[in-house]
Amino acid sequence: MYLAVSAGDKARYANPPGDKQDGTRRIAEISAGGEVAANTLNQFSAANRRRREICIMTITALVIFEVKAGLTTALEAAMNTLLEATRNDTGFVRCDRYRDTQDPTRYVFHEVWDSKALLDEHLRTAHVACFxxxxxxxLDGKDVRILQGF
Incomplete structure (x- = not known):
């Protein structure tokens, strides 16, 4: 039996507290261990159910920025400033920032919020207006999509 897990899940589920073993090796040992493997799979299943529930209950904002050539550093600085202020906003869950590997002038904000109402409240803040x-x-362009899991 093999478990496909992220590095974070390896750290969280595969290595018991105080265990300094490599996560991959530990999972292989757990997978060969019968009852322990079943318990580990139950932990993964429970974690996946929680992630799924969170996905359904939250709102995701996907924002794509097309920045003018030579201005990427300024955009990154503005994004960093906005994120620092946004972390204190009510309803903020997380924000992931990406730069397109094929087009270095394309950036993506992937924001997760507790509700559409709290996202709307965030969009009315002074730090968003300043941003x-x-x-x-x-910018040469931007695209904003508001998404909800199902």
């Missing part, structure tokens, strides 16, 4: 004033001259 938009700062980045609009830097």
């Amino acid at each position: 938009l004033r700062t980045i609009m001259p830097l």
Whole structure:
């Protein structure tokens, strides 16, 4: 039996507290251990159910920025400033930032919020208004999608 897990899951589920073993080796040992393997699979299943429940209950904002050539550093600085302020907003769950590997002028914000109402509240804050004033001259375009899991 093999378990496909992320590095974070390896750290969380495969290595018991105080265990300094490599996560991959530990999972192989667990997989060969019968009852322990079943318990580990139950932990993974429970974690996946929790992730699924969170996905259904939350709102995701997917924002794609097309920045003008030569202005990527300014956009990254503005994104970092916004994220620092946003972490304190009510309803903020997380924000992942990406830069396109094929097009270095394309950036993606992947934000997760507790509700659409709290996302809307965030969009009315002073730090979002400041961010938009700062980045609009830097952009060739942007696309915003608000998504909900199902």
